[in-house]
Amino acid sequence: MEPHEVYWEYINVVHQRPLTPLLANYSAMVGIAGAIFLFWGWARLRPVESDGAERRFALPVAVALMIAGLTNPILEVLQPGRVMNMYLFGWDVAGSAIIKFGVTLLPLFALLCWWLGAAALRPEIEAALHGRPAAVSAAGDLLTLWVRHFDPLAASCCRKAIISLGLLLAVFAILYSGVFLMTEHGIVFWDSAFLPVVFFASAVAGGAGMLGLIVPLGRHLTGNAGEETASGPYAGLLAASVAGGALWLLWLQFTGHFGSVEVRRALDLVNGSRRGLAWGWWFGLGAVLPTLLLAVSPLRRIALFRYIASAGAVIGAFALRFAVLEIGQAVPKSGAGQYLYAPPAGMLSDLVLNWVYFVGWIALFWLLLPYRVRARGAATTIA
Amino acid sequence: MSDKKGFLPVSRRGLLSALAVGGIGAGLVGFRDTLIDAALFRRRGKGALHPIYGRSDTPEWLHDAATGGLKPNPDWTLRHTVDLQCHSECGLRVKIDRKTGRIQRIFGNPYHPHTRMAYADLNTPLRDTAKSPGTVCARGNAGIQTAFDPYRITVPLKRTGPRGSGQWRPIAWQQLLDEVVEGGKIFADTGDPVSADIEVLGFRGLYAKGGEPMDPQAPELGHRTNGLLFQGGRIVGSRLEFARRFWKSFGSVNCFEHINVCEVSHHVATGIVYPGKHMLKPDVREAKFIIYWGTQPGDANFPMQTLGKYTADARSRPDGLKYVVVDPLLGRGGVIGDRANWIPIKPGTDGAMAMAMIRWIIEQKRYDAGYLSHPNQKAAEAAGELSHTDATCLVVVDPAHPRANAFLSADDAGLGKAEGEGEGIVIDAATGRPAKAGEAAAGTLDYSGTVNGIAVKTAFTLLRESAQSLELAKYAEICGVPEEQIVALAREFTSHGRKAVSEAYRGVVKHPNGYYNCLAVLTLNLLVGNLNWTGGGTLGGGGYGYKKGPYDVMALPGAEGRAFGVKLSREEAHYEDSSEYKAKVKAGQNPYPAKRPWFPLSFEIYTELLPSAVQKYPYGADILIWHMATPFYSVPSQGNEDFVKAVKDPKNIPLIIASDIVVGDTSMYADYIIPDGSHLESWTHIDTHVTTLTAGTGVRWPVIDLVQKTEDGRQMCIEELLIDIGKRLGMVGYGDKGIPDSGGNYWPLNTKEDWYLKATANVAFAKGLGGDDVPEATAEEIAVGDLQILQDRYRNALRQSEWPKVLGVMARGGRFEPHNQARDGDKLRHRFTKTLHMYGEEVALTRDSMSGARFRGTPGWTEPTTALGKPLDQLDDFNAWPLTIITFKGALQSHSRLSSNYVIRQLVPDNGIQIAAADAERFGIRNGDAVWVVTPEGRRKGFARVRQGLRPGVIAYEVGYGHWGYGATNYQIDGKRVEGDKVRRAGIHLNPILRRDPDVWQMSLMDLVGGSVVFFNTRARLEKDTDHV
Secondary structure (H helix, E strand, O other), X not given: XXXXXXXXXXXOOOOOOOOOHHHHHHHHHHHHHHHHHHHHHHHHHOOOXXXXXXXXXXXXXXXXXXXXXXXXXXXXXXXXXXXXXXXXXXXXXXXXXXXXXXXXXXXXXXXXXXXXXXXXXXXXXXXXXXXXXXXXXXHHHHHOOOOOOOOOOOOOOOHHHHHHHHHHHHHHHHXXXXXXXXXXXXXXXXXXXXXXXXXHHHHHHXXXXXXXXXXXXXXXXXXXXXXXXXXXXXXXXXXXXXXXXXXXXXXXXXXXXXOOHHHHHHHHHHHOOOHHHHHHHHHHHXXXXXXXXXXXXXXXXXXXXXXXXXXXXXXXXXXXXXXXXXXXXXXXXXXXXXXXXXXXXXXXXXXXXXXXXXXXXXXXXXXHXXXXXXXXXXXXXXX | OOOOOOOOXXXXXXXXXXXXXXXXXXXXXXXXXXXXXXXXXXXXXXXXOEOOOEOOOOOOEEEOOOOOOEEEOOOEEEEEEEOOOOOOOOEEEEEEEOOOOOEEEEEEOOOOOOOOOOOOOOOOOHHHHOOOOEOOOHHHHOHHHHHOOOOOOOOOEEEOOOOOOOEEEEOOHHHHHHHHHHOEOOOHHHOOOOOOOOOEOHHHHHHXXXXXXOOOOOHHHOEHHHHEEEEEOOOOHHHHHHHHHHHHHHOOOOEEOOHHHHOHHHHHHHHHHOOOOOOOEEOOOOOOEEEEEOOEOOEOOOOHHHHHHHHHHHHHOOOOOEEXXXXXXXXXXXXXXXXXXXXXXXXXXXXXXXXXXXXXXXXXXXXXXXXXXXOOHHHHHHOOOOOOEOOOEEEEOOOOOOOOXXXXXHHHHOOOOOOOOOXXXXXXXXXXXXXXXXXXXXXXXXXXXXXXXXXXXXXXXXXXXXXXXXXXXXXXXXXXXXXXXXHHHHHHHOOOOOOEEEEEOHHHHOOOOHHHHHHHHXXXXXXXXXXXXXXXXXXXXXOOOOOOOOXXXXXXXXXXXXXXXXXXXXXXXXXXXXXXXXXHHHOOOOOOOOOOOOEOOOOOOHHHHHHHHHHOOXXXXXXXXXXXOOHHHHOOOOOOHHHHHHHHOXXXXXXXXXXXXXXXXXXXXXXXXXXXXXXXXXXXXXXXXXXXXXXXXXXXXXXXXXXXXOOOOXXXXXXXXXHHHHHHHOOOOOEEEEEEEXXXXXXXXXXXXXXXXXXXXXXXOOOOOOOOOOOOOOHHHHHHOOOHHHHHHOHXXXXXXXXXXXXXXXXXXXXXXXXXXOEEOOEEXXXXXXXXXXXXXXXXXXXXXXXXXXXXXXXXXXXOEOOOOOEHHHHOOOOOOOEEEEEEOOOOOOOOOOOOOHHHHOOOOOOOEEEEHHHHHHHXXXXXXXEEEEEOOEEEEEEEEEEOOEOOOEEEEEOOOOOOOOOOOOEEEOOEEEOOOHHHHOOOOOHHHOOEOOOOOOOEOEOOOOOOEXXXXXXXXEEEOOOOO
């Protein structure tokens, strides 16, 4: 039973309660999805387009991440109906809150990912729907956003424009949560331009890590084990890990040097009771370990180490956000009080469930989409 | 897709299917409530009011094109009432949506003296205050969240399990009445085997015992009806009097508010120095130097925002105020630097420092000898003074004399009888012979000798000797403040003539020696003679009486004397007068110590109610009502497990009814909870604080209406319950023959408004002080405040001729003397002319019920001890317990009931354990570390907040955090779980592990003279929490 709901509107006037790990999860998932698109889109725009497995496998992963990721803020807000309200009654329902940009552009980004992801499978979809009953074809077209009839990747007139739009939205998706936090000026640790930049780097590393992990898995589970993969994600992962780690150190150095008493109190937490999260899970596992494993070529050549580096980057992307979220909220700008967040059991289960939810969606996509056809040159799908 | 199984026991397709179904299915099931809410647009709040301004309010006033002025915005109702987010009780202007009845904004009532320095005159039309509303602090603004708290209870609840089980069910008002009035086996339906068979007496049964003595062997204990007990938390003014009136009519003396939790020793000490008064304040705006002892402007104190504002204003003026804060903690107002300083004193040693100052002032002859020499007001005024003291009055110091410790009387001196004030004897400075104090122009200040063969000394001499009993160096060692700093402070204090004031608050008195600490601090004022002078000390302007006038709302004709006897708290009564004492003496036994202390000099000893009731000393309680009371949370040590268990046992207190707005930290242990109105839904008439210098009475009234109604349309609350009980039992003062008017006619009391509106009429028609006549409310003012509804609904509660002025009071939120009447040149307008006491005769003639020794009448350093006199330094070894805990009230979160105010919780979400940087280094603790605070009573975990501005050796926590009730934890109503909110649980609360007195069962350490409970003398150590990452 909820406390008397009639009063809820009055306590939702402000963020009266701390943001939870769900926001960190949301930020990590959406950021990783954006980074996946960056890799995918950049490969499409290069003069010589690489045609590894990422071309077909990457974007459905991004869509699954977006679906699961966007569930987090709905779970977190006190008024989930209010988020949806914005689609019916306009963005000004959100007042001056930055969320109105997120609810507009992020679903658009997810839709674009799905469209272009389907376009990347256009020959297989064409083959799969060929000769099917009209109703099945219509449903298939609806599901794949009519890529059989208009292929955005083949349309010379707007191919680059569409992918460029996608890249812009991807950058937005990566930066959005970081900017969101940066503009919460009451939290002094977040009030730094370093925050979205470090988030960006870690998301790129996480995106590369996710591709490094999930594309091989997808290939295997969809019967495409022999398909080649591009080397791009690992190079990107290495670069982003180095950048992320370096920017983090720079952030702390800069903040420690110029920051107010309150910022230094936050830094005390980074180096104190939250050092495991900040230095261990994020910096160590998320930045240093991938750098070591991928920068040393004998190590890089071992698949297991590449997977470990990939997993480290994904975990690090989440850990960074959780650490920044928790440490930031501990010390308000007023310097009054200190709040150290202890995640309640329900919140943790939501968090775990959210990743299960993501796995469910990506499995569904792999199940529905006709990956196998291409390899065999004929249209056989799971349908 | 290939169906090869490979190394997996299922095909890849099967695996993907399972993952898809399992993953998405688990997500949809797990998130179903939220997703359904989102999909169905449930819990969606409201749309924006305006495409650009979003949720911004429209203004209360609109531009009137026709006149070029302002006109009321018909969308809003503006009502004036009085706050209760803290005890400052500032005037509020509440902006209410006329369509929905919801509050949109709370700000200051510009007519109320607390909210503006030059507040609006009563004759200022409401419209003319549009551009200059008053201010209230963050707590005042946040009051909207106290009222609209999602955890509010709006109907009566009855427990459905054992006490404290957290299981409740809603019941009808009628059932509540039937059960608590008629009694019987009313808990048979709770499923609680402990109470199922208990035959509860009920109000009717107890009322019927009105003629039965509590104890035939001890008639001084009164009747059995004293078994009805009211433990009120924050209840003041007319609301308290409403309850007291019921208790008197019922025949019980046991109606209490919470004062000894706060600072009653301060009130008692003030009442000794300034007879009949409870609070001395500086004329802050005109003072040149103020010492704030145990408080700081801008943090707590009365009124918090006003004192802060006055101090900032005075300090900013050229040649304006300088001030010093003496406190272990540097708070918001304890600024160091420009004309302000902070002296970090050891907790509880203010008396030593003040006595050191007194010694230096006397030895350096920097006191005002001329002022102190006048023994009566007439002589003082003749010499241009505004007050006088008993400094020259003689005290009998021969311990063998039957009147030892008393003032020498005219009889004793052989001067016949003296009458009225000035009944003491002085050595006439002109003749050198004894004279009646009322007749001498001046007395000898420092005198020790004999009069009529009796050894005597003047009050001043006793003070000097007391001050000189220790060297300055010793005082400095005790209080931990360098001698030179004490001397500098004394020099500064005596360098500003009458414009220097020494004022104390909670930090000084919440110690076993609190009374004497405060007495010494206040005595400094006598040495400079600052009372009644502009820039000096003030005892305030008082208020406009609400008890008598056109109506006598307190009268209970026929029930006078029904309530009598010693109170359960044993306050205002001497142990030596008790039958218990006399029986012991008669039996040849040592009558000391008493089982629990008696408090003859104090009042409102709230903290002793529960343990006394459980121990049945001097008698037990049949029915207990908690109103806004949370002793388990707010009283030091009473939240301990053993004690909570004792109170939970229905055999100790058979019936407990709580009146609360939520299921609170203590009300969760009640049998019934009746919904109370928040401060925005209840009535009170409350005087403005002394600080403002002028007279004023604010009126709090229900400006919104949230709780459910009784069948006949009355707001469910404690008053209506008392009225219904009174009517059922046929008690005097309830029903049709409820309230007499000044002509002897009776008016009905069937709803609380019958009473409160008459009290308001008394305020409206009280004799004025000039410039404070209440104007009749204009049509526009009635419309803006939607006040007509009062007259329509309660038309017959007043004479029709009285309504326009009563509505005038309501429209202004009270009645207030104009601000320009505060001073008359260099004198304050409201002056106090009774004799001020340097010697507390009443105290000196009173015995300690534990030791039998007499208390001391003279200020002096007093070591803090347990009830049986064991020095606290010997109680808990310093090496094992190297730290002392203090609490403080922050400006944003000072109460047990503000955890619902999320807007201010966001600013200070967690209190933490404040540790001095030097201590943190000593103990290897870093900011943010999880640490255990361990005391002899238990331990609690919190997070270290390392800071400067705290005396090393002291750790501090801000009160108001670490709740276990008030929405912090889960409970059930009708079997459905109400989820607790972690935001309300945040922080650490150490009250339950503060030090108990080892000499008395379940008693906090206490000041046996002043009656305050002790918050600041618990020793502790810190242990790092090694389990916490």
